[in-house]
Amino acid sequence: MREALAALELLGIVDVRPGSGTYLRGAASELLPKTLSWGLMLGQQRTRDLIEVRNELEVQAARLAAERATDDELALLREHLDAMRAHHDDLQQFVDADLRFHLQIGLSARNPVLLDLLQSLRSLIRVWVDRALHDEHHIRLATEEHSRVYDAIASRDPERADAAMQDHMRTASQRLVASLDSNGS
Numbered sequence: 785m786r787e788a789l790a791a792l793e794l795l796g797i798v799d800v801r802p803g804s805g806t807y808l809r810g811a812a813s814e815l816l817p818k819t820l821s822w823g824l825m826l827g828q829q830r831t832r833d834l835i836e837v838r839n840e841l842e843v844q845a846a847r848l849a850a851e852r853a854t855d856d857e858l859a860l861l862r863e864h865l866d867a868m869r870a871h872h873d874d875l876q877q878f879v880d881a882d883l884r885f886h887l888q889i890g891l892s893a894r895n896p897v898l899l900d901l902l903q904s905l906r907s908l909i910r911v912w913v914d915r916a917l918h919d920e921h922h923i924r925l926a927t928e929e930h931s932r933v934y935d936a937i938a939s940r941d942p943e944r945a946d947a948a949m950q951d952h953m954r955t956a957s958q959r960l961v962a963s964l965d966s967n968g969s
Contacts, residue, residue, distance in 0.1 A: 789806055790880060790883070793887070828964055831908075831909060831960075831964055832961065832964065834905055834908055834909055835909060835957050835960050835961070836957075837905060838902070838905040838906070838909065838953075839950075839953035839954075839956075839957055841898060841901055841902050841905065842886065842889070842902065842949055842952075842953055843946055843949045843950050843953060844893070844898060845886075845889050845890050845892075845893040845895075845898055845899075845902060845949075846889055846893075846933055846936070846937060846945040846946060846948070846949035847942045847943075847945050847946045847949075848892075848893035848894065848895060848898070848942075849889045849890075849892035849893045849937050849945065850936060850937045850939075850940050850941055850942040850944070850945035851940070851942050852892060852893060852894045853892035853937055853938075853940075854892075857888060857891065857892045858892075858937070858938050860888050861885060861888045861889065861892070861934055861937065861938075862934065862938075864881050864882075864884045864885035864888060865881075865885060865927075865930055865931060865934050867880075867881035867884075868881040868882055868885065868926075868927050868930060869927055872920065872923050872924065872927070875923075878923055882926065882930070883906065883910075885930055885934075886902070886906070887903070889933075889937070890902045890903070892937070909960065922959060925955065926952075926955075926956070929948070929951060929952035929955060929956075930952065932948040932951070932952070933945065933948040933949050933952055935948070936948045936949075
């Protein structure tokens with residue numbers, strides 16, 4: 785059930801609000817068919833293209849979050865980072881915290897179109913994200929990168945947030961592409 789709700793949240797169909805419940809999003813009827821049609825077209829090159837687009841959108845989201853995040857949103861972002869640190873030995877918990885970290889950045893950017901695009905892209909490449917983090921070295925590196933992104937956003941420095949997210953997306957992309965190549969998709 786938890787994984788199904790997480791998948792629906794990533795697809796942009798529901799909003800999960802800790803302590804409150806799970807709520808259906810209004811635009812879900814428009815987002816789901818598009819996400820499913822994109823998923824049908826995925827191949828190795830299409831996935832590489834999606835990774836490139838996602839990278840740029842993540843950078844833009846980090847830049848906007850540095851300008852717009854509230855103190856409460858920064859606290860949530862910190863909680864997700866702390867959860868990543870606490871779950872280096874539990875890959876699924878780590879990946880879930882990673883996804884929530886990125887989702888919170890998207891929410892903090894306060895741009896619903898950007899958020900919807902990011903959620904669609906994340907859902908399409910999620911299987912590769914899950915496969916790309918498979919050893920302690922990559923998990924530690926990803927945590928360090930997320931920490932730099934958090935620090936830049938928390939200091940409300942859009943340029944630093946941009947640079948930190950670019951660095952993170954570069955290494956995350958390398959892991960994703962290596963995962964694609966090793967699976968011969």
